[in-house]
Amino acid sequence: MLQEESDLSLTIAQIVQKLKGSSLYAQLERQAWASLQRPEIKLESLKEDIKRFLKTSGWEKKLQNAVYSELSVFPLPSHPAAPPEHLKEPLVYMRKAQGSWEKRILKSLNSMCTELSIPLARKRPVGEQKELLNKWNEMGTDEPDLSLFRPVYAPKDFLEVLINLRNPNYENGDSLSFRTHLGLIQVPLKVKDIPELKELFVELGLTTGQLGIDDSTQVPPELFENEHVRIGQKVLAEQDSAAAQQYIRQGSPTALRAELWALILNISNQPEDILYYEQLKTNVIQHDLLVDSLIYKDVKLTASNDDYYFVFEDYLYQVLLCFSRDTSVLGHFAYNSASPPRSYIRGKLGIEEYAVFYPPNGVIPFHGFSMYVAPLCFLYHEPSKLYQTFREMYVRFFFRLHSISSHPSGIVSLCLLFETLLQTYLPQLFYHLREIGAQPLRISFKWMVRAFSGYLATDQLLLLWDRILGYNSLEILAVLAAAVFAFRAVNLMEVTSLAAAEAVLADLSTLKVMPLLQIFLFATVT
Amino acid sequence: MATPFLNSLAQLKTRDYIGPTQNQNYKGYGLSKGKEREGEWDFYWCDVSWLRENFDHTYMDEHVRISHFRNHYELTRKNYMVKNLKRFRKQLEREAGKLEAAKCDFFPKTFEMPCEYHLFVEEFRKNPGITWIMKPVARSQGKGIFLFRRLKDIMDWRKGTAGKKLTSLEAQQARSVVNPSGSHDVRSSDDQKEEIPVENYVAQRYIENPYLIGGRKFDLRVYVLVMSYIPLRAWLYRDGFARFSNTRFTLSSIDDQYVHLTNVAVQKTSPDYHPKKGCKWMLQRFRQYLASKHGPEAVETLFSNMDNIFIKSLQSVQKVIISDKHCFELYGYDILIDQDLKPWLLEVNASPSLIASSREDYELKTCLLEDALHVVDMEARLTGREKRVGGFDLMWNDGPVSREEGAPDLSEMGNFVTNTHLGCINDRKKQLRQLFRSLQGQKKASS
Numbered sequence: 001m002l003q004e005e006s007d008l009s010l011t012i013a014q015i016v017q018k019l020k021g022s023s024l025y026a027q028l029e030r031q032a033w034a035s036l037q038r039p040e041i042k043l044e045s046l047k048e049d050i051k052r053f054l055k056t057s058g059w060e061k062k063l064q065n066a067v068y069s070e071l072s073v074f075p076l077p078s079h080p081a082a083p084p085e086h087l088k089e090p091l092v093y094m095r096k097a098q099g100s101w102e103k104r105i106l107k108s109l110n111s112m113c114t115e116l117s118i119p120l121a122r123k124r125p126v127g128e129q130k131e132l133l134n135k136w137n138e139m140g141t142d143e144p145d146l147s148l149f150r151p152v153y154a155p156k157d158f159l160e161v162l163i164n165l166r167n168p169n170y171e172n173g174d175s176l177s178f179r180t181h182l183g184l185i186q187v188p189l190k191v192k193d194i195p196e197l198k199e200l201f202v203e204l205g206l207t208t209g210q211l212g213i214d215d216s217t218q219v220p221p222e223l224f225e226n227e228h229v230r231i232g233q234k235v236l237a238e239q240d241s242a243a244a245q246q247y248i249r250q251g252s253p254t255a256l257r258a259e260l261w262a263l264i265l266n267i268s269n270q271p272e273d274i275l276y277y278e279q280l281k282t283n284v285i286q287h288d289l290l291v292d293s294l295i296y297k298d299v300k301l302t303a304s305n306d307d308y309y310f311v312f313e314d315y316l317y318q319v320l321l322c323f324s325r326d327t328s329v330l331g332h333f334a335y336n337s338a339s340p341p342r343s344y345i346r347g348k349l350g351i352e353e354y355a356v357f358y359p360p361n362g363v364i365p366f367h368g369f370s371m372y373v374a375p376l377c378f379l380y381h382e383p384s385k386l387y388q389t390f391r392e393m394y395v396r397f398f399f400r401l402h403s404i405s406s407h408p409s410g411i412v413s414l415c416l417l418f419e420t421l422l423q424t425y426l427p428q429l430f431y432h433l434r435e436i437g438a439q440p441l442r443i444s445f446k447w448m449v450r451a452f453s454g455y456l457a458t459d460q461l462l463l464l465w466d467r468i469l470g471y472n473s474l475e476i477l478a479v480l481a482a483a484v485f486a487f488r489a490v491n492l493m494e495v496t497s498l499a500a501a502e503a504v505l506a507d508l509s510t511l512k513v514m515p516l517l518q519i520f521l522f523a524t525v526t
Numbered sequence: 527m528a529t530p531f532l533n534s535l536a537q538l539k540t541r542d543y544i545g546p547t548q549n550q551n552y553k554g555y556g557l558s559k560g561k562e563r564e565g566e567w568d569f570y571w572c573d574v575s576w577l578r579e580n581f582d583h584t585y586m587d588e589h590v591r592i593s594h595f596r597n598h599y600e601l602t603r604k605n606y607m608v609k610n611l612k613r614f615r616k617q618l619e620r621e622a623g624k625l626e627a628a629k630c631d632f633f634p635k636t637f638e639m640p641c642e643y644h645l646f647v648e649e650f651r652k653n654p655g656i657t658w659i660m661k662p663v664a665r666s667q668g669k670g671i672f673l674f675r676r677l678k679d680i681m682d683w684r685k686g687t688a689g690k691k692l693t694s695l696e697a698q699q700a701r702s703v704v705n706p707s708g709s710h711d712v713r714s715s716d717d718q719k720e721e722i723p724v725e726n727y728v729a730q731r732y733i734e735n736p737y738l739i740g741g742r743k744f745d746l747r748v749y750v751l752v753m754s755y756i757p758l759r760a761w762l763y764r765d766g767f768a769r770f771s772n773t774r775f776t777l778s779s780i781d782d783q784y785v786h787l788t789n790v791a792v793q794k795t796s797p798d799y800h801p802k803k804g805c806k807w808m809l810q811r812f813r814q815y816l817a818s819k820h821g822p823e824a825v826e827t828l829f830s831n832m833d834n835i836f837i838k839s840l841q842s843v844q845k846v847i848i849s850d851k852h853c854f855e856l857y858g859y860d861i862l863i864d865q866d867l868k869p870w871l872l873e874v875n876a877s878p879s880l881i882a883s884s885r886e887d888y889e890l891k892t893c894l895l896e897d898a899l900h901v902v903d904m905e906a907r908l909t910g911r912e913k914r915v916g917g918f919d920l921m922w923n924d925g926p927v928s929r930e931e932g933a934p935d936l937s938e939m940g941n942f943v944t945n946t947h948l949g950c951i952n953d954r955k956k957q958l959r960q961l962f963r964s965l966q967g968q969k970k971a972s973s
Contacts, residue, residue, distance in 0.1 A: 137741055138741060217951055217953075254814065254817045254818045254822070255817060255818065255820075255821040255822055257818060258818065258819075307884075307886070308807065308811060310805070311739050311740035311742060311770060311807070312740045313740065314740060314741050315740060377740070378815060378818060379818060381819065458811070458814075459814055
């Protein structure tokens with residue numbers, strides 16, 4: 001009992017500490033001062049009256065949302081004496097692996113830099129600044145020569161690193177038994193099985209209404225859809241983050257989605273936020289970074305070639321270029337196993353005072369990175385709101401998809417979850433694919449790293465991301481990947497090569513996500 | 527006439543989806559090639575030029591079908607369409623009042639050049655600073671179009687070669703008596719002038735606040751199948767697409783000198799189109815996008831305003847078009863949406879391009895053709911009471927058609943929901959299967 005209480009007070013203290021530095025605190029203070037003018041505030045019962053006022057004017061709700069947001073993002077402290085590295089990643093061998101992977105990336109970036117003799121960063125001459133400012137809304141029309149740039153790494157390079165991950169404390173033994181894991185990932189992390197997933201994703205069950213299933217044309221809207229929309233509007237009127245997160249587990253109506261996501265991610269579009277975005281824009285105009293070219297290249301290679309996202313090319317530049325200069329993103333490295341790369345001012349290599357994070361936000365984009373932003377362009381049109389949403393999504397979810405950690409939503413766990421589900425519930429398929437040299441993870445890895453963006457039809461993707469927000473977890477990506485294999489199992493059993501397996505699974509654009517998930521979790525005999 | 531033939535006709539017409547081909551032989555897909563002149567065909571998807579030369583002296587049996595109306599240009603040539611619409615609008619105002627007539631205000635103010643030049647100048651002076659667009663009446667694919675803001679720009683243009691022809695015609699018009707109803711007969715004006723073929727132009731108010739997606743301008747291509755004008759029977763296809771321009775929209779591209787238009791003409795589909803991988807969105811995607819931004823009600827309103835455009839435009843030429851029971855026509859409507867979500871009619875095409883630019887496009891156009899042929903019903907399988915055939919929904923049947931199943935078609939609006947599903951799910955295969963199965967059943971029962 002005592003332990004729990006002290007844990008709780010520690011958590012409260014930490015959250016208070018965090019919120020004290022935020023603009024919400026300043027606003028609450030201002031509101032409290034302003035409320036002194038009001039007639040109902042009496043000197044004798046000052047504290048109670050102000051509290052009541054904050055409650056009725058909706059400020060308490062905002063505070064609640066902010067607290068809820070912190071709880072969702074920040075991991076709870078395990079032990080007061082735990083060093084900060086443990087918050088990032090408790091397992092030593094994972095930390096080491098992430099460290100050496102980062103060294104490799106940085107080496108690759110530096111060598112590209114030296115080869116092309118382009119500085120990592122430079123200040124733009126005034127003429128160039130003016131030109132960029134004029135072209136800000138149509139940077140996609142630029143056709144700079146990007147042929148010499150290569151993406152720093154692609155998902156498949158990262159997969160190789162994960163395949164070679166080993167826990168030095170774990171002895172597998174050479175003999176094969178039924179317990180042997182047949183997949184590529186060979187680390188002993190705990191992953192959920194279907195009964196546990198059914199408990200986690202209980203709202204996706206057969207008896208609960210879902211958007212993505214129960215809003216199809218054959219189902220009369222009175223049965224589920226109308227009521228669901230009504231509840232959604234109520235949730236938005238109440239401005240309650242926690243309620244929104246619970247609500248969205250059954251999917252979000254198209255018209256309400258943008259606001260619901262903003263509520264769940266606790267994004268306000270205050271003047272300060274718009275100003276912040278403008279500042280970032282100014283940074284982009286004034287300085288040119290090497291990563292800018294990497295971003296350009298990535299957008300041109302991926303989003304611009306996509307049948308549907310090509311329209312949003314310009315927005316992608318506006319978001320990603322600003323993102324790479326946003327130092328507030330550095331905050332997420334406290335709970336990310338990765339660490340931001342460091343660079344040194346020219347000539348001062350190794351001297352700590354001259355170390356800077358490069359890029360300023362510490363995130364080096366890889367091939368396909370821009371696809372995290374593209375689906376959001378469907379929902380948000382003001383650049384600052386689009387930017388904020390992307391940033392929040394990144395520091396809550398997407399960063400886990402390309403850093404090595406033992407977190408249940410980390411990419412390693414997702415891969416293991418996928419392989420385990422397949423091996424346990426579709427053993428014949430798994431064995432067959434393994435025999436022909438088509439390890440399933442080799443095909444599904446790219447889907448999971450990109451959170452299926454660019455592979456599913458946009459409306460289906462948004463329904464999937466609704467659930468990621470609703471359950472505050474990325475495990476659903478692994479479940480969907482397994483469900484896709486289960487769906488195409490008959491065809492896959494007949495293929496005889498990796499290339500043929502890839503062909504069977506090349507086009508996911510016709511898939512309906514929610515029925516697949518439901519069938520896999522709730523309608524398959526286990 | 528066997529169905530497999532018609533299906534293969536649909537295949538033939540859209541077979542090349544990887545880039546354009548020059549040998550698209552649209553002529554004579556009758557039972558045997560080359561026999562078209564001898565009239566030994568039952569079905570002809572013809573060229574407009576063939577039509578103009580041969581229709582008048584071709585005898586057609588009762589069952590024969592041809593894919594154009596004799597004087598379709600009343601709808602598809604911009605200057606005629608404007609005249610017809612203006613006249614229809616006046617009639618509506620007389621009969622049903624200003625409110626009803628205002629429903630015809632979906633066409634930007636247009637003046638025919640050169641005969642309405644003075645009216646145009648008056649309008650121009652009333653609205654200084656707005657942008658106008660000059661379009662040749664009978665050309666397509668954006669050729670010859672340009673934008674201008676000053677009268678001086680037209681003066682310069684008139685001094686060019688196009689202008690020379692125009693000034694000569696202007697002189698003629700001043701001398702001759704202008705027929706009050708406006709002579710639409712192309713040949714008579716041909717007779718009047720001398721050897722130089724005159725090109726007619728229209729000056730139209732340019733829509734300066736188009737709806738932009740991703741900073742880009744786009745227009746919508748929608749397909750309407752008209753089976754007859756008297757009575758008016760029109761079908762609307764559920765699929766279509768939005769064509770995006772490659773460049774970002776900006777009004778500053780209009781210089782002070784008269785410039786040739788780049789940012790509107792580019793997105794017209796043409797065989798010379800820049801082969802960027804599909805600058806098109808299917809209408810379902812477009813509808814979803816709008817719904818997520820503006821909500822489903824606003825989208826409903828927009829789409830029912832578009833229905834209004836189709837119906838009113840067809841009604842305006844209903845009395846003028848020679849309604850021949852052998853004729854049907856598949857029109858391609860070009861619609862532009864402005865920032866207030868108001869749809870504007872840009873033009874109507876009698877021969878919409880059936881060349882596909884991508885796999886998706888190919889699917890759309892083959893299915894479109896197949897369903898059009900089902901509606902034409904050479905095999906006489908349909909009862910004539912169907913409200914949906916594949917991807918086509920019956921939009922107008924001498925009166926509005928209700929979405930309600932089985933209910934008699936009401937003429938008052940009230941709780942009326944029209945039977946159109948533009949941009950909605952197109953489960954045409956399933957519908958066709960059910961339809962033909964039930965028709966077969968009915969046939970067996972009655973035999």
